[in-house]
Amino acid sequence: MKLKLFITTLLCSITFGFAQNNGSIKGKVTDKKTNETLPYVNIIIKENGKLVTGAVTTEEGNFSITKLAPQKYTVEIQFIGYTTVTKNVDLTTNANQNLGTIAIAEDIIELKDVEVVAERSNMVQKIDRKVINVGKDLIASGTTASEIMNNIPTVSIDPQTKEISMRGNSNVRVLIDGKPSNVSIEQLLQQIPSASIKQVELITNPSAKYNPEGMSGIINIILHKNSQDGFNGSINTGVTFGITPKTNSALNMNYRVGKVNFYTNYGFNHGINANNGFVDSERTNLENRQDFNFRNKNNSHLIKFGMDYYINDKNTLSAYTNQSFTSGFGTGLTTVAFDNPIANRNTNQSFGSDGKNKNQTYDVVYKHNFDKKDKTFELQANFSHTENDENTLYNETIFNPTQSFERRNILNGVTDYFQLNADFVNPLNETTKLELGVESRIQNSSNRLEDVNPSFSSANNAFEFGRNIYSGYANIGKQVGKWSGQVGLRMEYFDLQADFEVNQTNPSFSDKQRVNDEIFTVYPSAFLTYNANDKNSFNFNYSRRIDRPSIGQISPIREWTTPILESRGNPELTPQFTNSFEVNYTRNTKLGSITSGIFYRKISDEISRVVFNDPNNPNRNILSYDNFNNNDAYGIETSGNLKFSKWWSVNASADVYFRTVKGTVQNSNTNALENAEADVTTFNVRVNNSFTATKDLRFQLFGMYRGKDKSIQFDRKEMYRIDLGATYNVLKGKGTITARLNDMFETMRFAFDGSIPYRQQGAFYWESQTVYVGFNYMFGGGKNKALARKQRDANEVQSGGGMF
Template sequence: MKKINAIALIVLFLSSILSFGQQAPTSSKVKITGKVIEKTSKQPLEYATITLRLPNNPKAVTGGITNNKGEFSVEAAAGNYDITVEFISFKSTEFKGKTIDSNTNLGTIGLAEDAAQLNEVVVRAEKTTVEIKLDKKVFNVGNDLMVKGGTVSDVLGNIPSVSVDVEGNVSLRGNENVKILIDGRPSNAINIVEALRIIPADAIDKVEVITNPSARYDAEGGGGILNIVLKKGKNQGFNGTFIATGGIPDNNGLSGNVNYKTEKVSLFTTQGYSFRSNPGNMINETTYFNSNNSIRNYIVEPRDNKRYDKGYNGNFGIDIAIDKNTSWTNTINYRNSNGDHTDNVFQNYYTQARLFDYTINRTNQEDNHSNNIEYTTNFTKNFKKQGHKFTIDGSVSSNDDNTTAIVNASRSNSTSSIDNTINNQKQNRVLIQSDYVLPLGKGSQFEAGYRGDFSKLVTDYQVKNEGVINPNFTNVLEYKEKVNAVYTQYGFKKNKASVLLGLRYEDSNIEINQLATSDFNTKKYGNLFPSAFFTYEISDKSSTSISYSRRIQRPRGRMLNPFSNLSSNINIFVGNPDLDPSMTDAIDFGYIKRWSKLTLSTSLYYNKTTDVFQMARRESGNFVNGTPIIITSPINIATEFRTGFEFTLNYSPYKWWKLNSNFNFFQSDTKGDFVYTNFNNVVVTQKFNNNATSWFSRLTSKITLPAKIDWQTNLMYMGGQTNAQGKVLGNFSANLAFSKDVFKDKGTFALNVNDVFNGRKRIMETYLPGVLSSRAEMQWRVRQVTLSFTYRFNKAKNEREKQPKKMNEGGGGEMEYQG
């Protein structure tokens, strides 16, 4: 395994060196610039192509694509050219015999929609999988072969700066305090990790990674924001896509999206059904100590997980153009999942002399049903002045998650026992948002808005031992959250400098009520969240920036609930209803540079988080067959200082080869002490002062082989990290995928292998003096092979879906300050 790790690291290093070795074009060339817009709406067209050819020669000499503002800049030797400007499903514009002997601006070029082209399948220049901008990265899911037949969790695991551990926990640049949004709104899912495993990857258009959000965004998420944008086709006419998937272990599904658009009305729907098996395993080897640190006994606890999940995901929407400046969009989303999960745990007890004593077998059979329904609406009014607009967004959602489990425990030299658990959860959420954007003059803009987020979660948890209710694990927890927010920000651009200043205020009113014990807790607090962004365009190919923002992380769900599952009776997680939110101050220095074949983005960041959440393990005072029950709980006892450096490279050495690489190194310095009184009434102080460094790196290579077969490889290494009570070891993983277009490019077969070496595991070591030393190795899902078939009708393979501007989570108009 060490050899494999070394090879992966060498490949990542060489790819970075190779990328840096690219040189910028020579300064003797002239520059052709301009802007491409949609003729009717006047909106800029991103990824329109500009091609320069010599007269009477069909071979392209050079070319380029437009940026997010519709602007392009192409360098070429002085001469006479035929210049073509084109975009999929639009009529192209051509400048015949254009003499270019000095820097030339072609002005604003309007392209008109060509409905006839919708019936043709034309493969154009492929949109890059990763778009790098100064304030965010955009991951375009449709071009990634790795996620075919997968879920949102698989998609996030392939995104630069983002990592997903084997348990499904998402972190951004090594920080797990991440706010995950779906179409700019918080997910109504009670368990976000499980929700990400339900939504199929085929339903996703792109994912936006925002590491340092401005005041227009919700302040939640100390580590940043991930916005998952679902497909909502808006192409003219009737078109769609269907996908069938099969895999080993079971990974079967059918999905499709169909769109119909007229001049006044657009209808769109996405439907999908899946059946997945996720077999996994875990082993936990623990040495227990006496108070003098001598060995008491050993327990080896292997666990085999079998999970079967059936899921349905569907939406239906209508977009009405009231007039040419006013639109109203309504969407209904519905998700349903049913899971049958079995955890088979063997607790093998050994004496002090490492002699086998006895075995306890615990079988946890869990049945889960989840329903989520959401209605969303968006009203947008555009005024005469470009960029001047008013929007209202709203959503109402409800989520039911019901889980029942039977835990059967039998001892090899004794009798058996049966525990029953019931966990019924219901969450309702209402979200209201309004934004106003007013351009004040050339290069300046004012924004203001309101956001109200109101949710209620009721968790009814019950445990029965041999049919008798266990009051120690039975309770009804009611969580109510009301957050009202207002924000304003002002941005302007002067020469090459851009400034965006913002201020957000959030008023939080939170109730945490344990109804069975009549323990009521109310937390009220108001917070200001300033933000400031400064950008300087060094040239038309490079920019640098510095930004500051203040963020909050509120504890929710499992973190607060003091009643948890009993899959293990000697290692129990217990939530802490008295947790306070953590506050983060974030500073980010960014630099971006573009060459003809290479884009480099770097970032140096610093975060300070107070009242950071930490997981602490301690003895409960209770024993099972002489073995102490260990409790793990989240606590607010520390301040964390996080410093890191990151770079992302997009490199296309040839037309048939694309490379994306990402490297992140960070240092985490935690300061704090955990002081508590144990079951013997003794005050115990645990030092949580800890200084740890870690890193992760990812390399994605996509090659077009002969016969138009695409081959994609993903390599990733997650570095190890220490904490106050142990460490997590490093891990290497690899994925492979191949695809082939058929039926005149209307269909595509894709084969992918997830976790080629079957080694994606989380390995943790824990040491508590006078209590225990343990090593746990967990594999959530074994290696998986998936084959999928995609069929498109009236839709080009790489067609860019035109979508109206919607709220971007907090958001009014996007003032783009990228270079």
């Protein structure tokens, strides 16, 4: 009898133990006025006022919280710009509660004081991308997009070449408001004032919905766009003090009345940038030291103007234009001093360069919402025109015996880009969604270089480039319980024509080259997500991608030149293909969310740098590009957005990349071309601390470490920096004063040591230690509309092939 009683008691205890954490609460959140579902709404579970757990709603507005003890709880539904809704739930009588549809309304009072620019940047991990909401701390870290990118996880900017890379690879596609630009990435990032940026999206492994360019994925820079009722705006202006002062300003305004919303953004950037460096070369019989001093004065204007017309609840017409104007004047001096000046002639080369760039982009979108929920059709047209002119005068002096000559390069470039696409989304049922789209992209570019050299032969070089891409895609997504998946296929037909012509005088000479290429390619993709519970989720994905050579990589027209080095493209380049695999894990804790991931890339026909001797000048090298054999790359990264206390929060990220770099160099003694490769391990860390001293005063402490890197030519030494900043709210919260000291200990520099094709070492320095002082002010007093926020203020790319 005692044994039966013991067994019964034990079984009851076990049953009670399992049951006491088997409760659940689920529901769906919608906008009270529009009845549309609201994603990423905070669901807070409390017991007697103490936080127990929480979650956020899915893209469809649903939430489900499990493993709850049979107790009484308070459920709070919180969303920025909406009134908080509270529900009392009793799991003691019913362990599984369905709250049904919860409609929440806008908080008009709160929205009148909504901040256009947040104090602190934050990162949101979404299904297929990381979204960095740019706050005043990032704006204060630099005057241009190029400067703030180094503070963003997984992204790096080369301080000398301004080349952008993601996950240790420079094959990345950069978009502005979801659209490509005719301007080179390096130039584009220096044209955009940091104060004009609202968000940066990192899409490391895009689906078949998106264009497949960029082995490392896509970086989408989103400019400010408001949609508040009435007249609203903000102004952000600042000065960076270094060797010379630099200004960075932006004005954002919108006016919404009735069915029409007008918005505009104006950004201005002005300043002089000075940098210098040296290279010591130990090339046999040509040992020398090169000293470089450069000074560039740049002015850039960026204007965005757009309109949204809400025809009715089902139809919306939107249009905008981006206009950017950049002018710059640069001067420089390169000195080459040989160890044996008797055998080799020392050289001084000075230059003055006057450059202008103008870009015009026009975009029109029509969107139709069907009666069926989430069923949409979108038609979009985009056109951009870019003009790029440069006039550079070189003065070169060669000593022993002294000889001087002038050389003038006149470069004129024009690029036109047209894109037309249609996208259709149809939820077949509550758990299945179909996406279809077609797209046409047409690009034409012409570059002409007039090389005027009175002392030697002159040449007129012309490069004509045309590229047409026609594509279609299909995605099908399915959700089964805790699992959700998506498979997709993108098909593209690619047609390229390139013509290069050299007309040289004294003596008379003419050479023509033509390149034709036609490729039909299929790009599959697959995504699988497993939400184990509220705190743990896993994501597995695969995609095939392509890196088509850019105009700069294939144009044989000289890009730049020094007395002993010249850079030019290679018209014979072919595309490289990549199979990319990725696994991510997200853990939600009481402190915040942490996302970790690993990736692997299988690369074929990799495009890389090549160095060889100039056949017309044995003392000068040519820096170009070529295709190489297959390659592998993989890496590990983790990032977190954590709040340790009410006064201390941290955004942190760390990553390590492993890859093999390949290239071709010319033996400096035999002139033979040799293949070279190097195994590379790169480690990076970024930590951004935010300290809240009072309601109006905050401090930021930012630190980064960029580990050693390796290329075919040289090993790049490590670099690191520490920034300290503060923000103070004034004018009843409508104004903010920001101050920041960048690179407190002046440790940033580009230092290298190499042995291929010969021993060389050097370093380059720039104005890394600067002080920024800025002021932000908001004016107007309208309120956001839920529909406007969901469709535009979130500034997410909503159609696939179209936007990309």
